[in-house]
Each structure stands twice: as structure tokens, then as C-alpha cells.
Amino acid sequence: MEMEQEREWAEAQKIVVSVDLVDAAKRQLQFLAAVDRNRFLYEGPVLQRAIYRYNVCWLPLMAKHSESPICEEPLVVPLDCEWIWHCHRLNPVQYKSDCETLFGRILDNSNALSSVEEVSKRQTGEIWNAMYPEEPYELDLTDALLDISREFPQCEKVTKYDLVSAVKRQSSFFYQVSRPHMSDDIFLQEAVARYKGFLHLIRRNKERSIKRFCVPTYDIDLIWHSHQLYPMSYCKDLSNIMGKILEHDDMDSDRAKGKKLDVGFSETTQQWEDTYGCRYWRAGAMYRGSSPFPVSESPCPFKVLGKELGLLYQCKKLVQLSKVKVVEVVLEFVAVKNLPEGHKGSLFVTFSKKEPDMFFNSKRKLSIFSESGEKQVAYFQCEPSGELHFELTYQSRSNILITKPFKAIGSTDLSLQEFFAPISKLSAERWLELVPSSATMSSRPIFLCVAVSFTTPTPAPQVLHMVRSCPFSKSSCVSPLFGNIQHAKSWTRVIDELGNDVISLQMRYLNKERIKGDLASRKEVIGITESGETHILAEFVGDEWYIKGTCGSFWLQKKSGNDSHLFELISNKMVRLFHGRRLEYESKHCEKRRSDRDFVTAVEFSAEHPYGRGAALFDLRSGIFEVKDDWLVLLGITLAFILSDILRKEGYNGFSVKGVDLRERSNMIKKEKDKKSTTSGAVKREMAVNAEAKRAGCGNSQSPGCGEEGGSGCGQSAKSGGCGSCGGGGCGSGCGNIVESGGCGGCGGGCGGGCGNMVKCGGCGSCGSGCGNHLPCGNETTVGVSSEATEAVAAA
The missing domain is CATH 2.60.40.150 (C2 domain)
Incomplete structure (x- = not known):
């Protein structure tokens, strides 16, 4: 930084905030996660009832307690009322006006605790029930037919603020800030420093009579929200900082180029970098795109397997994977x-x-x-x-x-x-x-x-590859496993990203036997670990698969009828399998070129994730398996192998890419390993991935199918943008991983649509449309591109 820029940053850091914003941000994230587990609060009858209870129950109770404490302990706000209170406070000027009009003073949260904190609710519940005998203290949020017609004596004291719209605007915020690094102390401490820098910019604009719509990145916005949730402190602090209460205008959400949010973000970026001499854009703080489409509109009741397990497996970690x-x-x-x-x-x-x-x-x-x-x-x-x-x-x-x-x-x-x-x-x-x-x-x-x-x-998620080996022959140096095998199947090797063997799998068909008068075939999935140990990983019992996992054993049940999922695994955890890329694995950009029938998403349901969490993705065409959690690795490997067998009737013939055996991928990695032992494993993987990408029509640098004029697909270098290299004039669609070319035509000309993972132009050079991955989207601009946050402030 230059000396003047250093002085400006130092001046910004002198701003005094009377709230521990790091702790407040962590509490806010915890609360937003609880609300997201109860999505009935986002819209419909439950939201209407929550607003009703907030107006006629919680606010009067808070007003009475703030005037003269009615109990020794802080009040604990019910979750539904807290959500409405949360959204109301995020318009600080409106909240202050409403409180002063209705109750003569600002209702602060200094004598109230969040519903998600581990504290006793007994005393608050008793006071609530005494004041509102016909209204339960804790609302059943799963009841979608709640009666909101009853009235209370204080019902005339209600805010005129449109709380339904306020909730709608805030319901998408959690997705943007719900990533692990957002709750890290170092990340939050830097976010607090950036928040002070943001306030200082607005203060400078006010001093110079510059009217600018300042737009925060999401790390700054998280801290800004956290500050506003303490209304008395926020009003006092902002009055000291800039002589007035800073408005929080979240009405604009249109990120289109040239719109208010886009222009505001570009101007904020320019002002920040000119004032402080450091970059405004921040890793992990940029717009993630819209929330994924849910697999269920209502929470899935978490259930534990009730029937007796026919087999008992000891939990043992059979596969060892490096932690990356x-x-x-x-x-x-x-x-x-x-x-x-x-x-x-x-x-x-x-x-x-x-x-x-x-x-x-x-x-x-x-x-x-x-x-x-x-x-x-x-x-x-x-x-x-x-x-x-x-x-x-x-x-x-x-x-x-x-x-x-x-x-x-x-x-x-x-x-x-x-x-x-x-x-x-x-x-x-x-x-x-x-x-x-x-x-x-x-x-x-x-x-x-x-x-x-x-x-x-x-x-990092574990990414594994399934490689089909040749069937055993008489001359094979490897003998089939012992046992009464009717006909031997080929082996499937599971390898990691570096080409290392993890486990080998085989489907064994045992003697046919009669079960309840029907002739049925007994099947097993067996696995050989890297150490040479043999284990039975799954058995076909009756008409269901019984699968062993690291954290227990699961029954795989096929679903039919109106169920949206294909299969369900139940035990001490519940996992459902859905066709296509769902939730966190939702298709984006060039990936949409692949058919959804090529993928199956494993979605975990639990008390923490009642609407489901994408836990693993199976690419049925390529045999690639991506999994997030260790407990699902062995289960997922076995499950992917069984799915290949079950879905073979739908046209899948083992694990291959356009007819090419993935054994080629493994052999390529192994050959490179022998050729140059000093080369890192990642380079070997790159060779394999590039070979597969060429077969699939995608290329690096300037390979055909992407990055050249008239091509389409996706590329990984600066000239690849779906079609038309930088400075060229091609047309088409696709996506590029580098800023220069987003969809087609690069930066010099051409038109079409597509997306860029890096940011200069999102669609196609000078004309077109598209979207950027994780970073703002739009066409070529001088200082960045489209806006990065749903929240903004207009500084007078």
C-alpha cells in the first residue's frame, strides 16, 4: 500500500464496535442453520402464524420485560418468533421506528437468548403460557394447516412493515454463507476488519457528498447482519461513526449487467482498491449462485431400521485413504x-x-x-x-x-x-x-x-475410480476366490486419484435355492483389500441387498410408484438415491451436456439435514465416485458396484467412457509412474484426465472441441471458451475456466452463450450472455463484473 492508503486503512480500523462480532457471526450461522432445518418458516401458513405470534406475543412480552423484568433469567425466544425478529432487525431504521411507535423505545436483545442456545426454556415457557394460555410457547412447525384467525387484546400493536417480503429476501442468505470456512476465527476476524473498511468508505462518501450504492461481499455482509442483530449497539455505534443510523437496503436482487446492484458493486470495488490499495474480491466471500433445487419440499422424517438385521458385521475400516x-x-x-x-x-x-x-x-x-x-x-x-x-x-x-x-x-x-x-x-x-x-x-x-x-x-471429498478388469482365464495367474461359484465375473478395481489400488470387487453368484417356493439366485459382493484380506461386503437376502458399511449395515430397498428416489438405505442413518445430479452436485454450465441418467446422487437425511444433504455422487458412465464423508466410503463403493449391476438393463455396460475401458486410465497412470518416478501423482492424474477429456470432446489449451473457432464444449485454458479463441470471431456455446472467454468468441469478438470460471467476461467476449462460477457474471467491464451480494446499502 502507498502511505496514504495505509493511513486510510489504519483510520478504518479505529472504528469502535461495541459487539463481539466474531462471536455474533458464529451465533447467527448457528441460528440460520436451525431455521433452514425448518423451512416451513420461509413461506405459507407457518410463516403467517409466526408473524402473528411475533406481533401479538413476543414483542409485547419483550416490551414488558424491558420495562420491568418479569423474571431473573433472560427470556428465550421461540424459534419461529426469533426468525421474524431476525428479519425485522435487518432493516434497522424500520425496526427502530416500529419499536418507538409501538412501545416508546427500541426493544433490544440484551435480555433475550436465542432458541438454539443450550439453556433452560422452562421459566420463559411458564410466563408465556400465563400470558397467552391459548397460544403454545413452542409452535409445531410441521403443521401446515395452522389456524391464524385468533386475536389477542394487543393485536392492534403490530408493525406495518412487510415481514413476508423481508423473510423472502433473507431466506436465500444462509446458502451463501453456509460453508465451513465462514465460521473460522481467522476468516471472521479478517471479515470484521473488512467490515470496518466498508463502513469507512461510506463515511468518506458522506463527508464528500458522494452518493454511491455500496455493495458488500458476503463476508462483510455476514458481519454487517451480525451487528444489526444488536439494535441498541448498532444504532449507537453507527451514530458515533457517521452521525446517523446506516440503512440496510436489501430490496435489490437483480444482478444483470448495468443494473443498480451490478453498478454499485463495480463502483465499490474501484473505491475500495483506490482507497486501501488492496483487493476487494475475497476467496470464499463471493456469490455462489442460486440455491440448489431441493429433493423434497417437506422434511423427511428420520427413521431407524426397525426390523431385525439378519447378519451381524463388526465395524471395521477396510479401506485406507489419505486425508487431503x-x-x-x-x-x-x-x-x-x-x-x-x-x-x-x-x-x-x-x-x-x-x-x-x-x-x-x-x-x-x-x-x-x-x-x-x-x-x-x-x-x-x-x-x-x-x-x-x-x-x-x-x-x-x-x-x-x-x-x-x-x-x-x-x-x-x-x-x-x-x-x-x-x-x-x-x-x-x-x-x-x-x-x-x-x-x-x-x-x-x-x-x-x-x-x-x-x-x-x-x-476435500474423496474421488475414486472403478476400473473393470478382464474376466479370469485358464492362463490367469490370479485364481478366482474359493467358494461354490457358478460362473466367475470380471473384477472391478477401485483406485484413487493417483492410481493407487484401494479395493477390488467381484459379484459372486452362488447356488440357486428355493425361497418361499420361488427359484432365486443368491448373490454376494466380495472385496479384496490391498493387504489381501477377503471380506463379504454385501449379500442379496430375499429381494433386498444387505450392505456393510464402516458405520454399520444397511438394507437397500428399491422404491417404485410416486417416490422420486430410486432406492433407500436404512439403518442408523438414512440415505436415498436419486437419479441425476442433485443438491450440491446440481449440474452447472458445461456439465449440463451430460444426461442426468448418467448420474445418481446419494442424499443423506438426518436430524441435522431433514431436507437432505448431497453425500456422494455416482457417475455411472465413467465409474467415478465422489464422496464427502469417511463413513460413506466403503458403503458407497459397494453401492456403486451394485447399482452398476442393477442398472445394467438400462443400457449401462460396466464402467466405461464412450466404450473405452477405464482400465486405460489406470494403465496410463501406472506407465507414467514407471517412466518418471519423481513426477508427482497429480501430473499423472492430469494425463489420465486429459486423455478422457479428449475422448469426451473437451480440451485444454487449444484442443479441438473447445477453445477454437466454431467449437463447443468446455476448456481449461485462457483461450478456451466453448468456441472462438481470444481475439477470434467464432460463435457457439460452452464454458471456459479462464477469464478471457466465457462462452464463445473470447474477448475479441463472436457471440453466443456460456460460462466462465474466471471473470473477465462471463458469456462471450464483447457480446453474449453467461454466468461465472463462484464469481460475478457478466460481459467485459472495466472493474469487475456483476454484483456479488444480495444485500446492499445506499449511502447518502
Whole structure:
């Protein structure tokens, strides 16, 4: 930062807030999760009843208690009333006006506790029942036919504020902030500092009579909400900071280019970076897109298996998988200085992981803001270790039209160790000295300004591949397992992302026997672990599969009729299987080109997730299995294997990609391992993934099917945008992982639709439409693109 920018940031950090905002944010996240488990509160009769109870019961009770305490302990607000109270307080000016009009003072929460805190509700319940004998203290939120016609003597004292609309606006907020890093202390502490910086910008605008609609990122917005939930403190603090209570205008939600929210976010970004000299966009704090479509409109009653289990399995961890963590990264190249003479032209920085990992294993490139005048921001995931490698390249103006390759000027590295061992700070902006290339002559050291931010590390999902092996032959050196096998099936090997064997599976058909007068075939799924141990993983009992899992055993029951799910697994947990990509695995962008019938989503239902949580995804065509939790790994492996057998009648013939055996993927990885043992496992995986991508019509860099003029599909480099390379004029649709080209045509021309994971243009260069992944969406703009938050503030 320059000295003036440092002074501005220091001035912002002097802002005094009388609330522990880190603790308040954690409490808010806990409460919002409880509300999300009771989605009847979002709309319909239950919402109407909650608003009624809030107006005629809770507010009068709070007013009476604040005037003269009616009990020694704080009141505990019922969940439904707390939700309406929450949404009311998020319009602080309206809330203050309503309280003063109805009760003569602001009703604060200093003498009230949240319903989700572990405290006794007995005393509050007794007071409530005495005051409102006909109204239960805790409402049955599953009753969709609640009677809201009864009235109370105080019913004339109600707010005129449209609480139904307020709830509707806030019901989507939890999805945006419900990720693990949002509750991390370091992330929240930095969010508090950024919130103070946000308030300082608005204060500066007020002092200079600048009218600007300032739009927060979601980390700032979470802290802002947390502050407003303490109305007395918020009013006092904001009056001290800027002489008035700051309005929280959440009415605008249209993120289209040129609309109020889009313009406000771009202007806020520009002002922030000019004022503080650091980047406004933050990893893990940007818009995630709309909430996934639910698999059920009503909560699923969690049930435990009631019938006697026919087999008893001891819980034993049969597969050993490495624990891998992942972080999200937002990267921007801000400026370069001391550039040698004769190197003017198109400047880019190629960036990669010095030791590629399973999440980030390719080279990508971005322009430099100070040289191009266009903001380009890269979003990606990687493991929180190793080094990011940057190489500054240029192409002279005389070579642009004849597409000569870029020449290297110099390179430098940024170690991730300083951020994550231990975790200290989640963002940095610094000048890095380049090591000049052999062809670069410079009398002064060249520096590159790099801005980067991270989320805190979170456990990465396990991704496994099922590879069908050839059936045994007489000459095979491996014998079939012992037992009365009627006919041997081929083996299916399960390998991890690095090509390491996890377990091998086989379906055994035993002697046919009569069950209840019918001729039936007994089947088993057997597995051989890496150590050579043999285990029975599942048995076909009657007309159901009985499957062993790490956390217990499950019955797999097929569903029919009007049920939306295909199968159900029940035991001490309940898992339902749905066709297609559901919930967190919902199709986005280029993935929509794949048919939903190629996928099955395993959805876990529990008291914590009554509406379901995407726990695993099976790609039936490729044999790829992604799972989030350890308890589901062995169960999921067995289940995916059984599903392949069950669904084979629908046209699936084992695990293959367009007829190509995935054994090829494994062999490719193994060959590369023998060829160069020092090469990291992630590079080997990249070779396999690239081979599969070419078969599927997607390419890296400039491979056919994507990234060239007239193509379609998806790509992973700066020139791939579905169709039309950067500067080209192709048309089509698709998506690119780099900012320059979102859908087609790149940045130079062409039109169509698509999406970009990085941000310069979301649709297609200069014209088109599309959407960005995790970052704002839109077409080419000077300082960013579409708005990033549902909440905004208009500063007078």
C-alpha cells in the first residue's frame, strides 16, 4: 500500500464496535442453520402464524420485560418468533421506528437468548403460557394447516412493515454463507476488519457528498447482519461513526449487467482498491449462485431400521485413504514495474502449481491490470501446500496478428507454507522480484505485484475410480476366490486419484435355492483389500441387498410408484438415491451436456439435514465416485458396484467412457509412474484426465472441441471458451475456466452463450450472455463484473 492508503486503512480500523462480532457471526450461522432445518418458516401458513405470534406475543412480552423484568433469567425466544425478529432487525431504521411507535423505545436483545442456545426454556415457557394460555410457547412447525384467525387484546400493536417480503429476501442468505470456512476465527476476524473498511468508505462518501450504492461481499455482509442483530449497539455505534443510523437496503436482487446492484458493486470495488490499495474480491466471500433445487419440499422424517438385521458385521475400516485438504484461491496480477525497454506489447502472467496437485494441475494465464486496464481475476482450488509459480510473458505488437508464441521475461514463486503452516493470514498483496529469463536484459530488477486470497483449508471429498478388469482365464495367474461359484465375473478395481489400488470387487453368484417356493439366485459382493484380506461386503437376502458399511449395515430397498428416489438405505442413518445430479452436485454450465441418467446422487437425511444433504455422487458412465464423508466410503463403493449391476438393463455396460475401458486410465497412470518416478501423482492424474477429456470432446489449451473457432464444449485454458479463441470471431456455446472467454468468441469478438470460471467476461467476449462460477457474471467491464451480494446499502 502507498502511505496514504495505509493511513486510510489504519483510520478504518479505529472504528469502535461495541459487539463481539466474531462471536455474533458464529451465533447467527448457528441460528440460520436451525431455521433452514425448518423451512416451513420461509413461506405459507407457518410463516403467517409466526408473524402473528411475533406481533401479538413476543414483542409485547419483550416490551414488558424491558420495562420491568418479569423474571431473573433472560427470556428465550421461540424459534419461529426469533426468525421474524431476525428479519425485522435487518432493516434497522424500520425496526427502530416500529419499536418507538409501538412501545416508546427500541426493544433490544440484551435480555433475550436465542432458541438454539443450550439453556433452560422452562421459566420463559411458564410466563408465556400465563400470558397467552391459548397460544403454545413452542409452535409445531410441521403443521401446515395452522389456524391464524385468533386475536389477542394487543393485536392492534403490530408493525406495518412487510415481514413476508423481508423473510423472502433473507431466506436465500444462509446458502451463501453456509460453508465451513465462514465460521473460522481467522476468516471472521479478517471479515470484521473488512467490515470496518466498508463502513469507512461510506463515511468518506458522506463527508464528500458522494452518493454511491455500496455493495458488500458476503463476508462483510455476514458481519454487517451480525451487528444489526444488536439494535441498541448498532444504532449507537453507527451514530458515533457517521452521525446517523446506516440503512440496510436489501430490496435489490437483480444482478444483470448495468443494473443498480451490478453498478454499485463495480463502483465499490474501484473505491475500495483506490482507497486501501488492496483487493476487494475475497476467496470464499463471493456469490455462489442460486440455491440448489431441493429433493423434497417437506422434511423427511428420520427413521431407524426397525426390523431385525439378519447378519451381524463388526465395524471395521477396510479401506485406507489419505486425508487431503483443499482451499479456494482468488488470484489477480495488479501491476508490473521496471519492465525492460522493448518488451511492450501484450503482457500476461502464466500461473501454475510448482508441484501440481489433484485439484490444480494445469497452466493458466491472466493479463496484468495496470497494463491491460481490464480486471481479470482467477478462481481455482488447490491443496494448501507447495508453491504457486508465476511466469511473466509478452508478445510484441508486431507478432499479435501472426500468432507467434509469447516470450518469457522472468518468473517467481509464492510459497503457500507461510499462509497455512500455521494459518496466519488469508490474503496478501506484495511485490515479488522476478528471476529474469536468459533472453531478458535489464539493469534493474523486475517486480510483479500479486494479490491473492484464500479460504481456510477444509477436507476435500474423496474421488475414486472403478476400473473393470478382464474376466479370469485358464492362463490367469490370479485364481478366482474359493467358494461354490457358478460362473466367475470380471473384477472391478477401485483406485484413487493417483492410481493407487484401494479395493477390488467381484459379484459372486452362488447356488440357486428355493425361497418361499420361488427359484432365486443368491448373490454376494466380495472385496479384496490391498493387504489381501477377503471380506463379504454385501449379500442379496430375499429381494433386498444387505450392505456393510464402516458405520454399520444397511438394507437397500428399491422404491417404485410416486417416490422420486430410486432406492433407500436404512439403518442408523438414512440415505436415498436419486437419479441425476442433485443438491450440491446440481449440474452447472458445461456439465449440463451430460444426461442426468448418467448420474445418481446419494442424499443423506438426518436430524441435522431433514431436507437432505448431497453425500456422494455416482457417475455411472465413467465409474467415478465422489464422496464427502469417511463413513460413506466403503458403503458407497459397494453401492456403486451394485447399482452398476442393477442398472445394467438400462443400457449401462460396466464402467466405461464412450466404450473405452477405464482400465486405460489406470494403465496410463501406472506407465507414467514407471517412466518418471519423481513426477508427482497429480501430473499423472492430469494425463489420465486429459486423455478422457479428449475422448469426451473437451480440451485444454487449444484442443479441438473447445477453445477454437466454431467449437463447443468446455476448456481449461485462457483461450478456451466453448468456441472462438481470444481475439477470434467464432460463435457457439460452452464454458471456459479462464477469464478471457466465457462462452464463445473470447474477448475479441463472436457471440453466443456460456460460462466462465474466471471473470473477465462471463458469456462471450464483447457480446453474449453467461454466468461465472463462484464469481460475478457478466460481459467485459472495466472493474469487475456483476454484483456479488444480495444485500446492499445506499449511502447518502
